[in-house]
Amino acid sequence: xxxxxxxxxGLFREYGIPTPDGQAVRTADEAVAxxxxxxxxxxxxxxVHVGGRGKAxxxxxxxxxxxxxxxxxxxxxxxxxxxxxRQLLVTPAADIAKEVYLSILIDRGARKxxxxxxxxxxxxxxxxxxxxxxxxxxxxxPAAHLATAKGLEFHNxxxxxxxxxxxxxxxxxxxxxxxxxxxxxxCSLVEINPLIVDGKGKVVALDAKVLLDxxxxxxxxxxxxxxxxxxxxxxxxxxxxxxxxxxxxDGSIGCMVNGAGLAMATMDTIKHFGGDPANFxxxxxxxxxKKVVTAFKMILKDPNVKVILINIFGGITRCDDIARGILAxxxxxxxxxxxxxxxxxxxxxxxxxxxxxTELISAATxxxxxxxxxxxxxxx
Ligand code: GDP
Ligand code: MN
Numbered sequence: 001x002x003x004x005x006x007x008x009x010g011l012f013r014e015y016g017i018p019t020p021d022g023q024a025v026r027t028a029d030e031a032v033a034x035x036x037x038x039x040x041x042x043x044x045x046x047x048v049h050v051g052g053r054g055k056a057x058x059x060x061x062x063x064x065x066x067x068x069x070x071x072x073x074x075x076x077x078x079x080x081x082x083x084x085x086r087q088l089l090v091t092p093a094a095d096i097a098k099e100v101y102l103s104i105l106i107d108r109g110a111r112k113x114x115x116x117x118x119x120x121x122x123x124x125x126x127x128x129x130x131x132x133x134x135x136x137x138x139x140x141x142p143a144a145h146l147a148t149a150k151g152l153e154f155h156n157x158x159x160x161x162x163x164x165x166x167x168x169x170x171x172x173x174x175x176x177x178x179x180x181x182x183x184x185x186x187c188s189l190v191e192i193n194p195l196i197v198d199g200k201g202k203v204v205a206l207d208a209k210v211l212l213d214x215x216x217x218x219x220x221x222x223x224x225x226x227x228x229x230x231x232x233x234x235x236x237x238x239x240x241x242x243x244x245x246x247x248x249x250d251g252s253i254g255c256m257v258n259g260a261g262l263a264m265a266t267m268d269t270i271k272h273f274g275g276d277p278a279n280f281x282x283x284x285x286x287x288x289x290k291k292v293v294t295a296f297k298m299i300l301k302d303p304n305v306k307v308i309l310i311n312i313f314g315g316i317t318r319c320d321d322i323a324r325g326i327l328a329x330x331x332x333x334x335x336x337x338x339x340x341x342x343x344x345x346x347x348x349x350x351x352x353x354x355x356x357x358t359e360l361i362s363a364a365t366x367x368x369x370x371x372x373x374x375x376x377x378x379x380x
Contacts, residue, residue, distance in 0.1 A: 001212045003226045004047040006089045008190075008208035015181045017174050017192075019205040022091035031072035032065075034090040040065055043094075044072055047087040048080050049231045051209070052124060056080045061093050086230055094206060095199030100161050101125050102171070103191035103209075104141075104182050113146055113182065115139040115154075115175060119161045121194035137161070147183040151176040162197070170203035171195065185223060186216030235298055242294045243284055251276025252377040254299035254308040254337070256292070258283050258317045266311045269366050275374030278305045283317075292325025293332060300335065307338050307376040309369050314345025321347075323354035330358065338376055342369040 006024040013019060023034040024047060035042045046058030053059050058080050060071050078085045099122035107114040117137040118128055129136055139157045141149060154172035162168040178190050189211040196206045217224050229237060239246035245260065253275050257263035260282045267277045279299060283291050299305055312322050322343065329335065342363040343351045352362070363369030 002049040007226045008210040015177045020091045028069045028072040035068040041093040045089040046085040048083040050081040098197040099194035101193045102195045105189045112140040146179040186213045245282040247280040251278045252306040253373045254278045254305040256310045269370040273370045273374040289325035293329045296329040309373040310341045319343040319348045319351030323351040
């Protein structure tokens with residue numbers, strides 16, 4: 001789960017990581033009032049779940065009170081990488097003497113948490129990683145040690161990022177706090193870009209990005225409350241509420257599959273035969289005809305879908321229940337695209353019998369289904 005910068009900075013404060021004050025607002029008037037209370041100059045920052053806001057015009061330093069309203073208005077009117085800006089963070093502007101990159105994340109390969117640092121911060125780290133990979137520093141930390149790590153342990157690392165010993169010490173202390181936040185809140189990423197040295201030589205987190213592990217959210221009701229429904233794909237959220245896993249993709253073949261592994265295999269097979277999936281959709285293990293109806297609605301919302309491939313491997317899921325769901329959908333609304341069905345496993349004979357006489361295209365194997373879907377859906 002993604003959270004906004006202002007919320008991530010709230011967590012930083014909770015853990016003692018220095019970061020400027022700020023106030024999140026939804027209107028230009030609120031921005032004007034917040035700036036007046038804070039004193040100029042301020043920075044107005046778009047709160048959207050994407051990086052590179054600065055480049056997109058979503059981060060503006062404002063030096064005069066009369067400019068706050070119009071600038072806020074402008075940023076609130078932006079759409080950054082498809083996401084409309086609905087909130088701003090108003091924060092006192094800092095003097096920047098130096099910008100550094102610092103993050104902690106999971107390295108799946110190493111099965112460890114790893115700190116990433118780069119003395120050239122502020123810019124997109126992916127660009128540096130590609131153009132000057134030698135500038136990226138790594139430090140692996142054993143998971144069991146993260147929550148209790150002390151700042152002193154990180155001095156060697158931060159000494160490579162900051163030339164002043166005092167600043168390196170501040171940054172090392174910040175690393176220990178990031179590690180504790182990372183573990184205690186079950187984060188998959190804590191990123192500060194830029195971590196700055198301000199005009200007084202103080203090391204401060206000027207930006208904040210925190211990703212939370214969805215699978216651990218049940219342990220953190222206070223974090224669930226931070227979810228911004230406005231900023232997430234409405235269909236994907238809706239699917240979650242209905243017990244489906246749905247991820248939108250760019251292709252033309254709508255997929256309805258039971259089980260995440262089979263859904264992945266189905267997408268791979270479609271690709272193998274030259275097609276392009278429009279979505280990942282796992283209807284889950286239980287058989288409930290209603291889920292199929294919801295799944296259809298979700299898939300059909302996407303105007304790019306030219307054909308639907310239903311691939312069910314009956315186990316706990318019963319093929320006849322899936323067939324009933326398909327029939328209920330066809331009764332409830334018109335499905336304007338061809339539907340290819342492959343049903344095998346528990347109650348497959350009953351399922352096939354139920355679908356007899358409909359216009360559905362049946363496929364005996366996944367290869368057959370994927371080939372037909374690719375032919376109708378067209379190649380990518
Ligand atoms: P991002 O582009 O979404 O990563 O947003 P950031 O918060 O990282 O801001 C982008 C850039 O704007 C930073 O690297 C800084 O150069 C600049 N910036 C952000 N906040 C301030 C500030 O308080 N003062 C000054 N002078 N520049 C700032
Ligand atoms: Mn940034």
